[in-house]
Amino acid sequence: MSDRVALVTGGSGxxxxxxxxxxxxxxxxxxxGYGSAAAAAEEVAAACAxxxxxxxxxxxxEASITAxxxxxxxxxxxxxxxxxxxxxxxxxxxxxxxARIRRxxxxxxxxxxxxxxAALRPMLRAxxxxxxxxxxxxxxxxxxxxxxxxxxxxxxxxxxxxxxxxVARKGITVNAVAPGFVETAMTxxxxxxxxxxxRDLAPIGRAVxxxxxxxxxxxxxxxxxxxxxxxxxxxDGGAAM
Numbered sequence: 251m252s253d254r255v256a257l258v259t260g261g262s263g264x265x266x267x268x269x270x271x272x273x274x275x276x277x278x279x280x281x282x283g284y285g286s287a288a289a290a291a292e293e294v295a296a297a298c299a300x301x302x303x304x305x306x307x308x309x310x311x312e313a314s315i316t317a318x319x320x321x322x323x324x325x326x327x328x329x330x331x332x333x334x335x336x337x338x339x340x341x342x343x344x345x346x347x348x349a350r351i352r353r354x355x356x357x358x359x360x361x362x363x364x365x366x367x368a369a370l371r372p373m374l375r376a377x378x379x380x381x382x383x384x385x386x387x388x389x390x391x392x393x394x395x396x397x398x399x400x401x402x403x404x405x406x407x408x409x410x411x412x413x414x415x416x417v418a419r420k421g422i423t424v425n426a427v428a429p430g431f432v433e434t435a436m437t438x439x440x441x442x443x444x445x446x447x448x449r450d451l452a453p454i455g456r457a458v459x460x461x462x463x464x465x466x467x468x469x470x471x472x473x474x475x476x477x478x479x480x481x482x483x484x485x486d487g488g489a490a491m
Contacts, residue, residue: 255279255326260335262287264434267294268464274298279325283307309335309361319368327376330471331369333362334384343397351398358402379422380471383410387430387490414480423479425470430486433457452487
């Protein structure tokens with residue numbers, strides 16, 4: 251993977267940081283995308299074993315996405331895109347106003363549409379590429395108090411399968427991973443009851459680690475995964491089986 255460039259959205263912490271390190275370990279030049287956590291992104295880039303640099307990337311702004319993809323082109327050939335950026339604004343539906351719902355969908359779902367569309371242009375020219383979308387078991391199973399989040403993550407599943415069919419014969423694979431309960435800054439914001447319920451779903455009896463999610467993404471982004479596309483791989487300790 252020494253000649254490949256990877257762009258990771260939401261790369262400044264939690265799962266994203268682990269993914270950046272894993273791809274760098276495989277020799278990718280990694281762009282650590284961040285929305286507002288510049289210092290954290292710099293720390294992630296510094297911790298990567300190979301070439302890595304932070305880059306501001308607002309997945310809801312096409313100009314920001316275009317700039318990030320252009321930077322990848324300056325470093326080499328953009329061959330790996332990991333759509334990991336996400337927000338969770340959880341509440342009962344009756345308490346969610348339209349702005350909160352719209353924001354969740356824009357970041358978690360529309361952001362993946364826009365970033366993937368931009369990344370596909372250089373991938374199609376090179377006739378190779380790996381796109382990995384980070385969804386959630388909540389998008390497969392549902393969870394009370396997470397209607398907007400679950401809808402956005404379920405949308406990523408349909409997006410993954412449809413895009414995989416569009417580009418399969420161009421040498422590009424599109425897959426998704428569906429983490430279960432992972433202890434990150436995002437899940438720390440959940441109510442204790444919600445966190446306990448998600449953790450108790452897993453037969454393994456513990457939370458999934460960011461490194462375990464990253465290891466799966468690392469494989470799906472590798473040349474060895476060329477025959478896998480349109481898949482949704484659960485990394486959930488058995489919670490969704």
